[in-house]
Amino acid sequence: MDYKVVVYCASSPYIAQNYFDAAAQLGELLAQNGITCINGAGKKGLMGALNDSVLLHGGKVKGIIPGFMVDAGWGHDHLTETIITETIHERKAAMAHYSNAAIALPGGIGTLEELAEIITWKQLGLYSYPIILLNINHFYDHLLSFFDKMMEENFMKSAYRGMWQVAYSPGEVIDLLKNFPDWDPSIGKYQRKEL
Numbered sequence: 001m002d003y004k005v006v007v008y009c010a011s012s013p014y015i016a017q018n019y020f021d022a023a024a025q026l027g028e029l030l031a032q033n034g035i036t037c038i039n040g041a042g043k044k045g046l047m048g049a050l051n052d053s054v055l056l057h058g059g060k061v062k063g064i065i066p067g068f069m070v071d072a073g074w075g076h077d078h079l080t081e082t083i084i085t086e087t088i089h090e091r092k093a094a095m096a097h098y099s100n101a102a103i104a105l106p107g108g109i110g111t112l113e114e115l116a117e118i119i120t121w122k123q124l125g126l127y128s129y130p131i132i133l134l135n136i137n138h139f140y141d142h143l144l145s146f147f148d149k150m151m152e153e154n155f156m157k158s159a160y161r162g163m164w165q166v167a168y169s170p171g172e173v174i175d176l177l178k179n180f181p182d183w184d185p186s187i188g189k190y191q192r193k194e195l
Helices: 017-032 045-056 067-071 088-098 109-123 141-152 158-163 170-178
Strands: 004-008 036-039 061-066 081-085 101-104 131-134 165-167
Touching (some): 036 045, 081 088, 109 158, 165 170
Parallel strands (some): 036 061, 101 131, 131 165
């Protein structure tokens, strides 16, 4: 498949170097495999490292950013394509719309909110594509345990565990994309076409 991957990740510049290294390696692998990277068009943190690496290695980045973030100077100036939206809600919808896979690098509350939303869309039958958590340094272990708790207490069907997969290195992300199991939308709550 010709993947166009939305990557959710931190914009904070104050995190450990191993996260930056993983973002840069993922960017290199996306470029080498001809996979377009879609994200929030940031120039700092993991998003900036990812964008710089994709571009350095000859890949393409489609950045989507609301106007108020551009006005604040948060946008990356050298992306392949930049789309400016009016609101953060439009930004998130566009990122999902243009993608046919989603990856979550480590991040803060914004990354968590984006990840939860795309998983919810998949549950509702609005997004049938791969969702991969890049669990660098076991960053997502507690979240995955929380998902297990939801299932144990019947807040979420155990079959929903198939909505996402977990990778522990950027190379494993690429392997998962190449061999991702088809998602049966009938497992979800509703059967509707992707946005």
